[in-house]
Amino acid sequence: MDDSDFTRTEYDARLAKTRAAMAEAGLDTLILSDPSNMAWLTGYDGWSFYVHQAVIIGPDGPPLWWGRSMDTAGARRTVWMQADQIHGYDDTYVQNPAKHPMETLAALLADLGWASGRVGVEMDNYYYSAKAHDVLARSLSLRDATGLVNWQRAVKSPAEITRLRRAARIVEAMHQRILDIAEPGLAKHKLVAEILHAGTIGADGHWGDYPAIVPMTPSGLDATAPHLTWDDRPMQRGEAHFFEIAGVYRRYHCPQSRTLFFGEPPSTYRRAEEAVQEATAAALAVARPGALCEDVAEAFNSTLNARGFHKDSRVGYSIGLSYPPDWGERTLSLRRGDKTELRPGMVFHFMPALWLDDGGIEITEPILITESGVEQLCRLPGTLFVKG
């Protein structure tokens, strides 16, 4: 058994935490459409979230897996529950305007006697559409339970932290590959091919899984925008090139960004680098159990502002198990107004990216809240990368 495998005891604990949160929210049954919540509670893994599927936590007993009939084979091979907890709908329901898969889920709940209770659904999740909700609402009394399970995931178990540490080694290896081969004139897609290769080969004997977000690798003016991907233009001197990438070990993500220059960076970038470094140090100095999420943001922003730079967006978010399209957990945000208390075992992508008029600077860190403070999961220097 791999030391990052999840035991049945761990799954039982996750289920118990979830049932406690359901009780507090007054829910009898919970329908989970978020693939990361489905995986966290059952182990289910597969790229099948492009059709309707769910994990259902009923008033008692193990979770149920429900989805497309052809995916029950993948469920049988990945979840810890037994075959009779796996339910498939036939293929004629797939992408067919004349009928909807949620009709079969409503029927399943009725069969189980769960249709009369209060049923939670994840109303603001990618994989729970407005139409899915309409169909279920015809026969069920639905309550919004967006984030209920995501919040149970905020504090990581030792086995989860083992996975995250392996992912940290992988993202370090990916950045090292960038440093090894990037040079002026290299077409960006050729560099991205190497990044993807390094991320999948993995590091320290651990293989790389696919990231929930592909590499975002813009250069120059494109780097004024945070979410552009790549094309085949050659990298140039005199431009910032940023690389927002994640190492992934068995669905656990360790994102980290760095910014590369060929030759000495412009003085604006050196000033921005110093400001980000100083503000990051100030933020990490307050990140410890008992501090609030907004305290970390405040320490960062006040230091940054004193240096003449400003950041409008949050400076970090909770990370862990994820599926596309987002490697964040969509719970804690390091920003003003988030009064969640930090606890040991929480893990964040500390994300002090600045987008300037002529490019971007991203020097970011995955961090773990420890018993006494904070640990940076990666060992890369927190500087601009300069080459040639």
Next chain:
Amino acid sequence: MDDSDFTRTEYDARLAKTRAAMAEAGLDTLILSDPSNMAWLTGYDGWSFYVHQAVIIGPDGPPLWWGRSMDTAGARRTVWMQADQIHGYDDTYVQNPAKHPMETLAALLADLGWASGRVGVEMDNYYYSAKAHDVLARSLSLRDATGLVNWQRAVKSPAEITRLRRAARIVEAMHQRILDIAEPGLAKHKLVAEILHAGTIGADGHWGDYPAIVPMTPSGLDATAPHLTWDDRPMQRGEAHFFEIAGVYRRYHCPQSRTLFFGEPPSTYRRAEEAVQEATAAALAVARPGALCEDVAEAFNSTLNARGFHKDSRVGYSIGLSYPPDWGERTLSLRRGDKTELRPGMVFHFMPALWLDDGGIEITEPILITESGVEQLCRLPGTLFVKG
């Protein structure tokens, strides 16, 4: 200008087709959350669909882009419209249970005087959540317009077909890489690293974009399940290994699957191969303008059944421009009951995969409906791959 670039004339034609469909559906305004529909109408490209965003087609004038404030920079760099057609909401709306980005979209529509008309939304799309719908429904009269734009995309323009042909060369190169390096004992993730590398390097001088679905590469019993991805187990003799992958050129997808054996495949697989080949030939023989989608499926299934094999799921679907989590267009399906008439310029992933008790066999083809029949976009032999 690249010969696969889309001209302003092409975008105008797409907008005119969309407005005609809106008129037929009785819609004054259309809110599009599907990233592929957003891109098809405006050129917008970026991995920002993990937050709420949309393209809005009003009663007149160019489309509007609406999304997170930090992503307006990416919109300015990718869409054909002017800066005053780009609208951002501030970052405090992101993943914040206390407020919702759709409140700002409702306010924008009110400002424009579009709030009183009939407004279409894509109710069964990944990126239009039940919560988003609830918020908009407070102030707007909403109608379901799922698939309205997807259907306008079914017949491809010459520039789109150019992109698809380039994607076809890329997927061929990816399969060639598999054939070159796969061998018994090779850990699967090492092979996947090469597949991703080949897909990104591209082919024939054209770079590779990211696929809307990562490689699905199961072996042996895992290949009884269609949507498992990969891990680090070594490939073995005596098992089927299938590779469902896509080449992608500038967001246009050419998926194709092949199945690999080391040494002579078991006789069941040889019989399945012959059945699939014969049934595929029968299906492609009827695929021409004027035939119905279900005619193609019927020709396939009747031939397959006569050979003693059965397939429950559809045998193909429309492909083209796409973003995660699905490379299909979610419109035409090659299955019983789909009475859509084939037209020149339609492109399908013809997908006669069989999942057997001890593995899977996938020999699939991207196909283009021509004026007189059908063209296979890829030149790979339609056989089991056998090596060693």
